[in-house]
Amino acid sequence: MTHHDTRLLAAAQGALLGTLVGDCLGGPFEGAPATTVPKAHQRIERTLAQRPLPYSDDTQLAVALALHVLENPDVEPARFAEHILREFEPHRGYGAGMRRLIEEWRQGTPPTEAATAVFPEGSFGNGAAMRVAPLGVRWAGAPERLEEAVVRSAELTHAHPVGRDGALAQARAVALATSRGRFGVDELAVIADGATTAEVGAGVSDATTLLLDWSGDQTAAVATAGRRLGTEVVAHRSVPTALWAAVAGGSVDGTLACALALGGDTDTIAAMAVAVRGAADGADALPEEWVAACEGADRVREIGRRIAEAAG
Ligand code: AR6
Ligand code: MG
Secondary structure (H helix, E strand, O other): OOHHHHHHHHHHHHHHHHHHHHHHHHHHHOOEOOOOHHHHHHHHHHHHOOOOEOOOHHHHHHHHHHHHHHHOOOOOHHHHHHHHHHHOOHHHOOOHHHHHHHHHHHOOOOHHHHOOOOOOOOOOEOHHHHOOHHHHHHOOOOHHHHHHHHHHHHHOOOOOHHHHHHHHHHHHHHHHHHHHOOOOHHHHHHHHHHOOOHHHHHHHHHHHHHHHOOOOOHHHHHHHHHHHHOOOOEHHHOHHHHHHHHHHOOOHHHHHHHHHHHOEOHHHHHHHHHHHHHHHHOHHHOOHHHHHHEOOHHHHHHHHHHHHHHHO
16 A cells, blocks of 8 residues: 555544544533543543443434445435435434434435425534545545535535535545644634634634633633533534644544533534544544444444545
8 A cells, every 4th residue: 555545544544433433432421511621531431331332323424424425426415315314223313403304305305405494594503514524535635526525415404504614614624634644723724714604714713713822721721612612513613612622632532532521512522523633643543442342333444444445
């Protein structure tokens, strides 16, 4: 394998397994109040003892998107809906809007029409962002094709401009982490510049400001970031937060601890943050004990390999 192929494989498996690990380890603390970083590390240890850790809709949808992208690299929304239905299991903790949307599809509403059947302007939940890592890797080398594919993937379920823009920001983060092998404030600046909505743009800019003004300890920084950037299930109050954690954490360990310490939508913020950190640092940076504790790790690792092969 060339150096390029090796790097791509590490980033692809890092991004996909990062999604899985963040989802599985963050899941037990969904809705929890904010806590300190040392307590978050203790939580990780306690959670690992409860293995196997089930994944939720975050991973299920990322797998559905990855399998779709392997067949339709530029994303075909109606066929992507078929892939979602094939993977769908109702007990995975889907968002309320997503559950109703999937019901619409099952009752025969064409997927392209159903996106505004639940929320008239479309959903601005973080669901289109949390699953987007496979696209970020697949099109890491082609920003324009990435943007087009992400928009098509998002509009199926998250037609609201903010839901779509959150997906774009997260996809660009994974793409930059993949192509540059690093993720820091320079990459955040690129993402803030590329935002197409004021909400997501302001969130990513605020995340950058918080990182540049950093003073004091990590726990204080986490508390401030949670308040300023948000920890809710809506895209503009969770994607910038996850990108902040991916930089503030400094490592895979640190990123997961920051994401859990933030509280709120911990599984999804952790899934997004660790996906970015995993793409930058590579799959080997994910502790093997964490990966082995997660349901479906072998399947996700293999899907990551296939995405890397397609992207190479
Ligand atoms: N108007 C009002 N509320 C909205 C709107 C809107 N246009 N859009 C979203 N919401 P959903 P997701 C609120 O259902 O994005 C799981 O726990 C509304 O409360 O489209 O896939 C995952 O782990 C809606 O139910 O699903 C993620 O944390 C919620 O945002 C999360 O759910 C989520 O939007 C992903 O959810
Ligand atoms: Mg969640």
